Amino acid sequence: MTAFPSAALAAxxxxxxxxxxxxxxxxxxxxxxxxxxxAPEVGAGRGGANGQQPEASERHxxxxxxxxxxxEAIAPRPPVPVAPxxxxxxMTARGGADAAEAExxxxxxxxxxxxxxxxxxxxxxxxxxxxxxxxxxFRTRILTIAGAxxxxxxxxxxxxxxxxxxxxxxxxxxxxxxxxxxxxxxRVNHWMVASSFVLLGLTGxxxxxxxxxxxxxxxxxxxxxxxxxxxxxxHFVAFPFTLGLLVMGAIWARDNLPTWVDVAWVKAGGPLxxxxxxxxxxxxxxxxxxxFVLGGGLxxxxxxxxxxxxxxxxxxxxxxxxxxxxxxxxxxxxAAILVHIYVGSIGxxxxxxxxxxxxxxxxxxxxxxxxxxxxxxxxxHRAAAASPAVARAAGAD
Amino acid sequence: MARLKFLCDSDRCIECNACVTACKNEHEVPWGINxxxxxxxxxxxPGERSISxxxxxxxxxxxxxxxxxxxxYGTADALVLxxxxxxxxxxxxFYACPFGAxxxxxxxxxxxxxxxxxxxxxAGGPQxxxxxxxxxxxxSNRIAEGKLPLCAEMCSTKALLAGDGDIIASIYRERVQxxxxxxxxxxxxxxxxxxxxx
Ligand code: HEM
Ligand code: HEM
Ligand code: SF4
Ligand code: SF4
Numbered sequence: 001m002t003a004f005p006s007a008a009l010a011a012x013x014x015x016x017x018x019x020x021x022x023x024x025x026x027x028x029x030x031x032x033x034x035x036x037x038x039a040p041e042v043g044a045g046r047g048g049a050n051g052q053q054p055e056a057s058e059r060h061x062x063x064x065x066x067x068x069x070x071x072e073a074i075a076p077r078p079p080v081p082v083a084p085x086x087x088x089x090x091m092t093a094r095g096g097a098d099a100a101e102a103e104x105x106x107x108x109x110x111x112x113x114x115x116x117x118x119x120x121x122x123x124x125x126x127x128x129x130x131x132x133x134x135x136x137x138f139r140t141r142i143l144t145i146a147g148a149x150x151x152x153x154x155x156x157x158x159x160x161x162x163x164x165x166x167x168x169x170x171x172x173x174x175x176x177x178x179x180x181x182x183x184x185x186x187r188v189n190h191w192m193v194a195s196s197f198v199l200l201g202l203t204g205x206x207x208x209x210x211x212x213x214x215x216x217x218x219x220x221x222x223x224x225x226x227x228x229x230x231x232x233x234x235h236f237v238a239f240p241f242t243l244g245l246l247v248m249g250a251i252w253a254r255d256n257l258p259t260w261v262d263v264a265w266v267k268a269g270g271p272l273x274x275x276x277x278x279x280x281x282x283x284x285x286x287x288x289x290x291x292f293v294l295g296g297g298l299x300x301x302x303x304x305x306x307x308x309x310x311x312x313x314x315x316x317x318x319x320x321x322x323x324x325x326x327x328x329x330x331x332x333x334x335a336a337i338l339v340h341i342y343v344g345s346i347g348x349x350x351x352x353x354x355x356x357x358x359x360x361x362x363x364x365x366x367x368x369x370x371x372x373x374x375x376x377x378x379x380x381h382r383a384a385a386a387s388p389a390v391a392r393a394a395g396a397d
Numbered sequence: 398m399a400r401l402k403f404l405c406d407s408d409r410c411i412e413c414n415a416c417v418t419a420c421k422n423e424h425e426v427p428w429g430i431n432x433x434x435x436x437x438x439x440x441x442x443p444g445e446r447s448i449s450x451x452x453x454x455x456x457x458x459x460x461x462x463x464x465x466x467x468x469x470y471g472t473a474d475a476l477v478l479x480x481x482x483x484x485x486x487x488x489x490x491f492y493a494c495p496f497g498a499x500x501x502x503x504x505x506x507x508x509x510x511x512x513x514x515x516x517x518x519x520a521g522g523p524q525x526x527x528x529x530x531x532x533x534x535x536x537s538n539r540i541a542e543g544k545l546p547l548c549a550e551m552c553s554t555k556a557l558l559a560g561d562g563d564i565i566a567s568i569y570r571e572r573v574q575x576x577x578x579x580x581x582x583x584x585x586x587x588x589x590x591x592x593x594x595x
Contacts, residue, residue, distance in 0.1 A: 097438070097444060118412075118414070125436055129496075132493045227465065
């Protein structure tokens with residue numbers, strides 16, 4: 001019986017205990033102590049010396065034989081394959097990927113070289129993303145050059161306009177009477193949007209240009225401190241800005257719907273027209289600005305929030321797109337708002353008080369928003385006819 | 398001065414992740430950040446190959462070009478290192494890097510992502526060499542001790558080579574000549590604008 005010696009050994013291991021087996025093992029060096037180490041006997045901590053070994057589910061498995069059975073006389077034959085297995089081609093003949101070629105192809109037609117990783121961050125499976133090169137081109141060249149041209153160019157144009165034409169006066173002079181143009185909600189909301197936009201613009205421009213303009217002046221440490229702070233401002237002020245935009249969308253949309261009057265206003269020459277073509281509460285230029293800042297602002301906000309919480313997209317190519325939309329929109333809006341700020345402050349006499357006090361001069365309203373003034377006056381007349389007491393409060397005084 | 402580079406011989410890499418483990422352990426890289434990772438292309442299909450990838454220390458590094466606070470600097474051995482005290486965690490270097498090397502401790506949180514972390518080529522950071530502050534921020538500085546990166550040293554098949562670009566390129570070429578095949582140096586075209594044909 002070939003199976004006997006190993007079966008006997010298994011029995012010894014199972015019932016005799018390993019410590020005993022070791023002590024009685026033949027071949028101990030002469031003079032070696034019978035007990036080889038002072039270590040406690042196996043199992044001593046689990047129920048005493050040479051305690052019963054725990055039941056194994058497969059008692060015989062230690063020797064590697066099927067329980068109780070005789071081994072098969074002949075080892076099982078491997079199944080005959082249905083289709084003959086051909087030897088794989090030698091490594092030298094496999095051809096396959098060429099690193100430089102693969103990188104060139106992906107660089108030319110875009111798309112990432114994607115594989116598999118065994119770590120939880122599956123996004124790390126992207127081996128090479130050539131789009132980073134295009135994004136770098138946008139960030140370091142297109143954005144900085146176009147941004148500088150837009151912002152500086154617009155400032156220069158406005159300065160020229162101011163020197164050439166000076167502020168646009170109220171032609172008929174001040175009447176001394178004023179008419180209500182913006183309510184409290186409209187003004188508070190406008191200034192919330194305006195102040196947050198200025199903060200967002202300045203802190204954003206610092207991200208774009210600060211490294212060229214401020215870092216050499218302040219030194220690296222101070223510039224980082226400034227940028228960390230202004231970045232926090234940018235991230236937090238984003239919320240009141242977005243809220244204010246939504247409120248603007250709710251309260252001013254109806255008065256900004258395009259009408260035939262706007263077409264006539266543009267045909268007459270818009271802001272360059274001789275005299276003042278008639279306009280409703282907002283003229284076509286104001287309406288254009290309104291829809292532009294509303295749409296562009298919401299686009300900038302949406303892309304900004306995606307940059308703020310990169311885990312939402314979790315996709316590097318889409319994050320690059322979000323950044324391009326955000327930064328591009330930001331530069332366009334800054335240029336547009338510069339015009340708006342110019343007209344709303346020093347460009348047009350009598351405009352600023354509309355947003356500051358809520359009331360504009362009667363003649364300003366007649367010249368800039370004549371149709372709207374007529375409507376207001378008619379409303380006041382109607383109210384006066386109904387109840388003379390209200391007339392003084394609602395009408396011009 | 399040497400021009401230090403990485404080269405992964407993807408015909409040797411067996412995706413054992415020894416380089417990844419060595420790196421994490423050597424620098425005590427926090428949970429969730431992997432300065433080095435092994436990417437397997439065509440997993441389970443013909444032509445499968447694995448490539449160990451980390452920061453390649455690019456020539457004309459894109460990360461350095463886009464950083465809005467300019468916190469990257471180059472060493473005499475042409476390594477691309479960065480100063481964590483200057484980083485604002487904007488994520489731009491991650492958008493620009495072709496190899497996904499920059500990592501952030503707090504990705505997905507509102508506001509900053511924390512200081513960017515990436516492979517330093519075992520060369521630490523701008524702090525005094527081999528000081529506790531340097532270790533805390535960047536991990537150990539083996540280069541200052543005259544040693545090469547631990548990932549390559551630990552590589553079980555010597556697939557990952559680190560060292561002077563010309564030397565590791567010639568080692569790789571010799572291998573390809575001996576065995577008769579090789580898929581080239583992954584990332585070299587993108588990182589160094591150089592193709593390594595055997
Ligand atoms: C309304 C929500 C907004 C959010 C959530 C937002 C968020 C962001 C984020 C996350 C960045 C990336 C840089 C960083 O992390 O600091 C950024 C960059 C920038 N933002 Fe905003 N932003 C918003 C609105 C605006 C607006 C209205 C402007 C324009 C006035 C603007 C101008 C910029 C600029 C110029 C950059 C730098 C782009 C670059 O140089 O790469 N942002 N913004
Ligand atoms: C920070 C400087 C700003 C100043 C001095 C300013 C000034 C003004 C003034 C005076 C008006 C009233 C014009 C009138 O009714 O005749 C006005 C209206 C308006 N503002 Fe501003 N504003 C500023 C920023 C902004 C910003 C950042 C936005 C939006 C992003 C904005 C959006 C509007 C809109 C939609 C109107 C109503 C339509 C129009 O007049 O174009 N303003 N602003
Ligand atoms: S691999 Fe990425 S992080 Fe490293 S130098 Fe190149 S661009 Fe920068
Ligand atoms: S995350 Fe840090 S290192 Fe990267 S670009 Fe932004 S500031 Fe520079």
